[in-house]
Amino acid sequence: MQSSNGRPRGGGGDPEGATESHDGFDPALSEAPAAVRYDDPWYDALASGWGELNDAGAAVPLSVAETGRTRREDAAAEVYLQVQRSAAFQEVRSRYRRFVVPAFIGFFGWYVGYVVTATTAPGLMARPVAGAVNVAMVAGLGQFLTTFLLTWAYARHARLRRDRAALELRWDTQELTRGIRGGTS
Numbered sequence: 001m002q003s004s005n006g007r008p009r010g011g012g013g014d015p016e017g018a019t020e021s022h023d024g025f026d027p028a029l030s031e032a033p034a035a036v037r038y039d040d041p042w043y044d045a046l047a048s049g050w051g052e053l054n055d056a057g058a059a060v061p062l063s064v065a066e067t068g069r070t071r072r073e074d075a076a077a078e079v080y081l082q083v084q085r086s087a088a089f090q091e092v093r094s095r096y097r098r099f100v101v102p103a104f105i106g107f108f109g110w111y112v113g114y115v116v117t118a119t120t121a122p123g124l125m126a127r128p129v130a131g132a133v134n135v136a137m138v139a140g141l142g143q144f145l146t147t148f149l150l151t152w153a154y155a156r157h158a159r160l161r162r163d164r165a166a167l168e169l170r171w172d173t174q175e176l177t178r179g180i181r182g183g184t185s
Contacts, residue, residue, distance in 0.1 A: 079176045
């Protein structure tokens with residue numbers, strides 16, 4: 001088996017610097033009489049769904065021993081899918097999108113408008129407003145101001161329109177998964 005950096009694990013004959021050693025071994029600890037070796041259990045673990053392919057090119061199904069998933073974990077996953085499909089979850093997502101999409105479009109348009117105007121109309125941007133302050137400075141400070149206002153508006157919207165419903169969904173999900181786990185934690 002090869003490591004994720006493409007080289008065979010362990011020795012292999014090619015020189016590796018201390019910064020390239022990925023097998024969980026600290027050379028400084030090998031000097032001690034009772035050297036401790038720390039192995040990373042996730043070092044060569046495949047990502048979810050990245051199994052080997054069979055002769056037909058299809059993914060080989062992983063067994064419970066290989067995936068580590070149990071029936072309880074599959075049942076918990078089903079609970080989360082049920083919550084995701086629920087009307088309450090869809091309403092929370094809808095409220096989120098109804099705020100974020102227009103806010104993003106407005107702020108992004110304001111930002112692009114500022115950049116385009118600064119590059120295409122330098123005479124306009126250089127026009128003085130008060131003393132040494134010009135249109136570009138006012139618009140640049142306006143960018144900061146709208147960032148803070150948008151942040152405040154987002155936090156207020158979340159607090160008033162989504163947080164309570166999201167917390168209720170979280171509570172329901174925890175109660176359902178607690179029942180699957182046998183009432184512990």
